[in-house]
Amino acid sequence: MEFASSYLTGWQECNMPIGSFFTPAERHGCLRAEDMELRPLGSRGPDISVIGYGGWEAGGAEWGASPPDEQLLATMRTGFDAGITWVDTAEIYGNGRSEELIGRAIQGRQEIMVFTKVASAPRGTGYHPDSIRSAAEGSLGRLGRDVIDLYQLHWLDEKDVPLEETWGAMASLVDVGLVRWIGVSNFTAEAIERCERIRHVDSLQPHLSMLWQERLPLLPLFASNGTGVIAYGTLAFGLLTGAITRETTFEQDDWRSGTHGLRAYGQLFAPGSLESNLEVVDALKPIAERLHVSLARLALAWVLHQDGISGAIAGSRSGEHVRENAAASLVKLSTTDLEEIQTVLRRRGEILTP
Ligand SMILES: NC(=O)c1ccc[n+]([C@@H]2O[C@H](COP(=O)([O-])OP(=O)(O)OC[C@H]3O[C@@H](n4cnc5c(N)ncnc54)[C@H](OP(=O)(O)O)[C@@H]3O)[C@@H](O)[C@H]2O)c1
Numbered sequence: 001m002e003f004a005s006s007y008l009t010g011w012q013e014c015n016m017p018i019g020s021f022f023t024p025a026e027r028h029g030c031l032r033a034e035d036m037e038l039r040p041l042g043s044r045g046p047d048i049s050v051i052g053y054g055g056w057e058a059g060g061a062e063w064g065a066s067p068p069d070e071q072l073l074a075t076m077r078t079g080f081d082a083g084i085t086w087v088d089t090a091e092i093y094g095n096g097r098s099e100e101l102i103g104r105a106i107q108g109r110q111e112i113m114v115f116t117k118v119a120s121a122p123r124g125t126g127y128h129p130d131s132i133r134s135a136a137e138g139s140l141g142r143l144g145r146d147v148i149d150l151y152q153l154h155w156l157d158e159k160d161v162p163l164e165e166t167w168g169a170m171a172s173l174v175d176v177g178l179v180r181w182i183g184v185s186n187f188t189a190e191a192i193e194r195c196e197r198i199r200h201v202d203s204l205q206p207h208l209s210m211l212w213q214e215r216l217p218l219l220p221l222f223a224s225n226g227t228g229v230i231a232y233g234t235l236a237f238g239l240l241t242g243a244i245t246r247e248t249t250f251e252q253d254d255w256r257s258g259t260h261g262l263r264a265y266g267q268l269f270a271p272g273s274l275e276s277n278l279e280v281v282d283a284l285k286p287i288a289e290r291l292h293v294s295l296a297r298l299a300l301a302w303v304l305h306q307d308g309i310s311g312a313i314a315g316s317r318s319g320e321h322v323r324e325n326a327a328a329s330l331v332k333l334s335t336t337d338l339e340e341i342q343t344v345l346r347r348r349g350e351i352l353t354p
Helices: 025-032 068-079 094-106 130-141 163-175 188-194 216-224 236-241 263-268 273-291 296-306 319-330 334-349
Strands: 038-040 047-049 050-053 086-089 113-118 148-153 179-185 203-205 226-229 311-315
Touching: 038 094, 038 273, 047 050, 050 319, 068 319, 094 130, 130 148, 130 163, 148 203, 163 179, 163 188, 163 216, 163 273, 179 188, 188 216, 216 226, 236 263, 236 273, 236 296, 263 273, 273 296, 296 311, 296 319, 296 334, 311 319
Parallel strands: 050 086, 050 311, 086 113, 113 148, 148 179, 179 203, 203 226, 226 311
Antiparallel strands: 038 047
16 A cells, blocks of 8 residues: 655654544544644744643653663654654653753754753752852753853742842843843742843743643733743643542652642542542543644643643654654634533532632
């Protein structure tokens, strides 16, 4: 049998017979790297692929047993070949290991942008102006790059240093050419406004998924102010992919077991919450089936259809999953599809926006 060669570039396993009628949904599995949608990261940032690679799991801590380095490197490169143009990481992911691995994966791939973060002490290097500079230099060393594309404050923390001083130090990194753009993560609107008085906030990284909508109403406002929004936890840390069931147990060193005290555990994985979230996942399955997409693609596409979103970060240690997630770029949801999803989420009773 003959196959449509145009669909084979970058997606070698996509064997669609020539002459077949491909519905848009069927084509989602056959994304070519050049089909990846790009969106601007705010008013002054670069164009980025709508799906980014998340490097927390690759750091090897807090996610249970880690696969060998070679598998992680191959996973990341699979994402790049599928059209992903950026990776999100942080100095604290695996205590630098995520950045080191990413540095190896992007060797010879100058076109891949790196977005990393500095965290406040004691978990990170700290938010004192001198610490900000040394943290950036540390990240650059691990990444093997001369410049960080996007440097982000991991969360808001003013216990040691006023935000204005920390943000001023971030702006200085741009001035001296160590960093191209600067952003924040897990910030309030008020804190972003304070930063704006000193230097433009190029991006915000909030937690956002069908199961976590706290920041959703604010996103259009940030976008209209020229701040790009890249969302994390878009797959609800695996819950929205269908890979987690009522029988799933997590290792002690996996935060989803509840051992690390992370806030997301309570609403997503704690006994009681997990069951009601899995009911939502069950109710989403017929919608995904009707659209001929996997649950993971549906979850990512939902994020990409929210106002103000520049991109969705998806973390994974599996090349197959990364390829599948990249193809969410082509999933177009109609108003009816979005209403159907909203009905499911509203029924859960925890929806935070009308
Ligand atoms: N700024 C912050 O405070 C913050 C907080 C959390 C995360 N982040 C960033 O956002 C990134 C993404 O968030 P996240 O990784 O925590 O959560 P996520 O992307 O919502 O979910 C990741 C989980 O989903 C699984 N998964 C991914 N694709 C799948 C697929 N197609 N089918 C089945 N399972 C799939 C992964 O397992 P497999 O390995 O098996 O694919 C992994 O366990 C992180 O890596 C990090 O860069 C930032």
